[in-house]
Amino acid sequence: MTGTIQSTDLRRRVRAVLDRVQREQEAVIVRTYDKPQVVIIPYKEFAAFQAWQERKRKREVWMAELRTIAEQVSAGAALSEAEALALIEEADRQNADRSHPAAS
Numbered sequence: 001m002t003g004t005i006q007s008t009d010l011r012r013r014v015r016a017v018l019d020r021v022q023r024e025q026e027a028v029i030v031r032t033y034d035k036p037q038v039v040i041i042p043y044k045e046f047a048a049f050q051a052w053q054e055r056k057r058k059r060e061v062w063m064a065e066l067r068t069i070a071e072q073v074s075a076g077a078a079l080s081e082a083e084a085l086a087l088i089e090e091a092d093r094q095n096a097d098r099s100h101p102a103a104s
Contacts, residue, residue, distance in 0.1 A: 002026065002027045002028070002029060003020070003026060003027070003028045003029070004028065004029045004030075004031055004036075005017060005028055005029070005030055005031070006030075006031055006032070006034075007030055007031065007032045007037065010030055017040065018040070021040050021041065021042055022042060025042050025044070025045075026042075027039050027040065027041045027042075027045070028040045
């Protein structure tokens with residue numbers, strides 16, 4: 001259950017509200033002039049929210065990478081067989097160069 005409190009009341013009862021949030025593991029919405037301003041939540045919920053945000057951020061980065069790869073594959077699908085073979089040979093040469101460094 002979520003409680004609400006006016007900001008003026010919160011100033012007078014801050015310790016009691018914090019204790020309630022901690023004890024009851026319940027969020028409290030702080031309102032000013034009947035407009036929601038902030039929410040006080042247990043730290044455990046905040047940590048879970050931060051972890052969710054980080055997973056979401058990583059998922060967005062991963063999806064952007066997948067979109068880039070899909071665009072590259074789509075662009076590559078328009079290659080002729082000869083062009084595709086030329087790219088494969090070039091990649092093989094670059095891979096061979098990396099795996100067999102020249103003697104200094």
